[in-house]
Amino acid sequence: MFPNPLTSLLGVDLPVIQAPMAGGPTTPELVAAVSDAGGLGSYAAAMLSPEAMAEGVARVRELTSRPFNVNLFVLETPQPTAVELEQAQARLAPYRAALGQEPTAAAPERFCEDNRAQIEALIALAPPVASFTFGVLDETTVSHFHAAGSVVLGTATTVAEALAWEAAGADAVCMQGAEAGGHRGTFLGDFEQSSIGLMALLPQAAAALRVPVIAAGGIMDGRGIAAALMLGAQAAQLGTAFLCCPEAGIHAGWKTAIRTARDDSTRLTRVFSGRYARGVVNAFMDDLRGSEADIPAYPVQNALTGGIRRAAAAQGRTEFMSLWAGQGASLARELPAGELVGVLEGELRAAMR
Ligand SMILES: Cc1cc2nc3c(=O)[nH]c(=O)nc-3n(C[C@H](O)[C@H](O)[C@H](O)COP(=O)(O)O)c2cc1C
16 A cells, blocks of 8 residues: 555655644654655644745755655635624633733734745745645646645545645645544535544545545554555544654643543634634633634634733643644654654554555
8 A cells, every 4th residue: 555656746655744733843853854764744834934934944955855745724814803803802811811911912913924925935945745724725826836846735624625625736635534633624614514533534535536635633653544544545644643752842731731631632622723623621722612603713813812822831831722632642652753653654564464
């Protein structure tokens, strides 16, 4: 089952992709270590300005000569109403106070980076692989990535989303199961109905698509990668499995939350960012659970809670931090990333035998 058309297209030895994880985890060091070990390292650039993205990509290129992926979101420009903003800020005031901040805060000047500028900058950087989530690119933009020499990967949570990416010209589609840590990539259907378990999702996607399928969500070891290949995927994308690597740029309290997680420790929530994402349940998620439906959409809520999450991290207050993790969190291993890829390869080969 490997090498296969997808590993050949990506130019990698192993059907293993380290997931892009925005907000710091996927340092150039992590990305390069995975790529050097024969997998595909992914650099998350969604939170970065075009300049910062260029610096990060240059650093990855310094560290490895192997193929790597750079990931962006596909976003609409948000237009929250004044009332929506006011209510959202009022909901957050007690948390600011608990962290010793001014309870009232001014709305940020902008809620996210200019998405189109990021996409244009990424085309110019011509990474070996470019991947996207939260939406679908138009055909022309995909063709510009192809002209730059980049392989294009879309993210989908349903077969319909996967077909939209295939129609836009994606070279492969990452199917994100409901088990997955971090944000749901859903962009067409209802979020709940689009939260499909990977075991059900993969064979349906593999049957419907002409392009190769990548499996993501809850895969933590070589057995899981083998299972994904059996169900029709040509590679597995693992996020949470890499979060306890020393190269992963995350807070020690977040690593502890993953290490001590159980199978039922995570839940999907909108309270941190306005878009459903899976993380280890904490007080912030529990407290605001009743307001889930009222919270402004991504990226507005994400920008509004940014100061709270940064202050919480600085003070080691994990009860107010976003502790993104998938349902397999307890199986994460604290190994250097290159070593972890080697262990995954050994387990995968054993499982395939
Ligand atoms: C902390 C974290 C951040 C993430 N950020 C991104 C991102 O920026 N872009 C993206 O395409 N996927 C992102 N994801 C989702 C992953 O691509 C992938 O779907 C997920 O990690 C798979 O589930 P697992 O964590 O159980 O392995 C993120 C996941 C986590 C855990």
